[in-house]
Amino acid sequence: MSLPLTLHPDRLFPADEASRAVARALYAEVKDLPIVSPHGHTDPRWYAENEPFPDPATLFIVPDHYVFRMLYSQGVALEDLGVPRRDGGPTEQDSRKIWRIFAANQHLFRGTPSAMWLAHAFHEVFGVRERLDADNADRIYDQIDAQLKLPEFRPRALFERFNIEVIATTESPLDELKWHKQIKTSGWQGRVLTAYRPDPVVDPEFPGFAENLVELGRITGEDTTSWRGYLAALETRRAYFREHGGCTSTDHGHPTATTADLSPKVASDLFDKVRSGSFTAHEAELFRGQMLTEMARMSIEDGLVMQIHPGSFRNHNPGLLAKFGRDKGADIPTATNYVHALKPLLDRFGNETRLSIILFTLDETSYSRELAPLAGHYPSLKIGPAWWFYDSPEGMRRYRELVTETAGFYNTVGFNDDTRAFLSIPARHDVARRIDCGYLGRLVAEHRLDLDEAQAVARDLAHGLAKKAYKL
Template sequence: MSRPLTLHPDRLLPADPTTRAAARTLYESVAKLPIVSPHGHTNPAWYAENQPFADPASLFIVPDHYVFRMLYSQGVKMEDLGVPRIDGGRIETDPRRIWRRFAENFHVLRGTPSAMWLAHAFHEVLGIDERLEAGNADAIYDHIDACLKRPEFRPRALFERFGIEVLSTTETPLDDLRHHRAIAASGWTGRVVTAFRPDIVCDPDMPRFHADVAELGRITGRDVASWDGYLAALADRRRYFIEYGGCTSTDHGHPTAFTADLPRHEAEALFRRIMAGDAAPDDVELFRGQMLTEMAAMSLVDGLVMQIHPGAMRSQNELVKRVFGEAKGDDWPSATDYVHDLKPLLDRFGNERDLTIILFTLDETTYSRELAPLAGHYPALKLGPAWWFHDSPEGIRRYREQVTETAGFYNTVGFNDDTRAFLSIPARHDVARRIDCGYLGRLVAEHRIDMDDALEVAHDLTYRLVKKAYRL
């Protein structure tokens, strides 16, 4: 006999009755506010073409590394979950069989954010009232599959149903933005913008760096063999992203937060070494650091908000990287040093009031020691929300506890979902709203903030701060 799937109305709110009552009042005031999703990785083709999602497995399992990394840790092969191999080798292609395997192992997600996000999507979006398990896998698969064939479950209809006001995807400088241009030409009123992610042509450790820089030169008509031509080509593509993708932000996923501000002749010499393939490992890190400073300079000209996402050791599992490629759930948090690494950039641009640089971290130890003090001082800096591995109830709660005393609320930028899993977007934002209201509810219960101020802060954290920070 299947077990019921229910969502308690007070889930994630504090257990203490007085604090919970305050948190509930705050949550009810923001629960239905529009979703602003300023950073994510959903496919813009979904909104451009508005075709039905293919099947439950390709919607919930194959693209979601939060899900398949946990099953992989329990010995489930990625091939058996339909994750494509680089070499085109054999994988499971029957979505029903993938779903059954997922259902058999669904219990391993207990206690994780993925379990909460999936429960929300199943119950609130798809109307499922049973917990997924092996015995009902086919019945739930058939229910979801039938839903996906209906017009109200197409991407644009769900976008509107979720109350998404604006959503950002992420593209490289080589993308022609055809899907964003198609959305703009379609007459649909949903707002989907792009973010400019230049890593493939700013990080010499990228596997196709030289070929991609050459392609950057080809599509811009610039001489990218020269330092000036290379920078001009990047500036051209930023303008293209603004004009044809509604772009308001850049995104930089460097291994560290290291920055540099070299004299022009040294920067040119470094670029020549990089392009000649003669660079030492220290040169690669120096070049990445110089490019963060160059991007900040460009942002002062074109107004794009900078996001810096350092501190991830990418593709740590060599076997997974070799067989399946990158972004397959094998990226790890690593230690960061923001105070020293950012100093060259901050010496030049930290006091600029017309520049916004949003800092993220996977190294939680830096929140109270480094990031909150930095954002609590420099006009150009803001703190990004708890990101990846920490975009969870405990992670979001720790974030507020560690940064608020030093940075306040108004040097933070709300929440972003950073997801490839479209149906998890409302769930993720709901979790953030509940945790933030729980934190504010405690401040009210402890008489550290009045309820009227807390209501205003809750609205700011949910909606206003993100729109202001990302210039949306």
């Protein structure tokens, strides 16, 4: 017999009664605030076409690297989970079989954020009231599958049900923004924006970089064989993203936070080398660093908020990369140096009040040592929320403890969910609001913050800071 699935109303609140009572009261004031999701990876096609999601496995398992990386770590083949292969080779096509594997391995997720997000989606979105396991896998599959066929479970209806005020997707600069244009002309009032992710045309080590430069030149009419023409093409695409996708931010997923400020002649010579394909790893890193500084200059000119997401050794598993491609759960955090790496950019633009750079990290040791002091000084810098591997209760708690005393709350930018898993968005925001209210509750209980101050901060962390930081 299956066990009941319940969500405790005080989950994630502090254990001591004084802090918990304040947290509970603060959470009651912010739990229903609209969701601002300024950075993520949901598919704009969902909102443009508004077609039903295919089935539970395709929704919850196949696209979610948080889910399938855990199963893979325990020996489950990605082919058996329906993850597409690059060569079009055989993978499991029976969604019910995929779901059964997932259901039989629920114990693997105990204590993880994925378990909380999934429980929230099952319970709150689909009304599931028993824990998923091997015995009830088919029954819960059928319950969810039947609801996915209803109009109220289509993407736009769920967008409205989740109380999403605005959501930003992330696109390559080569993207024509077809789906964003379709959303704008559809008459639907949901606000879906794009974010400009130039990695395919600024990272010499990105697959297809040379071909991408040719395509960039074709779609902009600029000469991308020259340094000046290349920069002009990037500026043209930024303008295109603002006009056709409502873009307010850029996003840079570089391996490190390295920046550079080369002379035009040296930068032009370096561009010629990376364009030719004859470059060293050091030169590729130097070029990426120069492009962060160029993007900062462009942001001062056009007002786009700049996000830097460094510190991931992406696609660490070459066998998996060869068979399944990028973003398959094999990205691993690395140590990141911000104080020295950002200095060339900050020497040039750090005091610019027209520039807004949001810094993220997968290196928690840098929060109190580097990021909080930097953001607590430079007017151009803000600290992004706990991200990716640390988008978790303990990661969020550590984040608040490590940055607040030096940077305060207002040099941070609230929360963003950074997800491909649409149904996890309300769950992730709920976790963040609960953790933040718990942290504030402790400060009130320790008489370090007055209740009215905590109420104002809770609202800002849940809604206002993200809206302001991303110019939404």
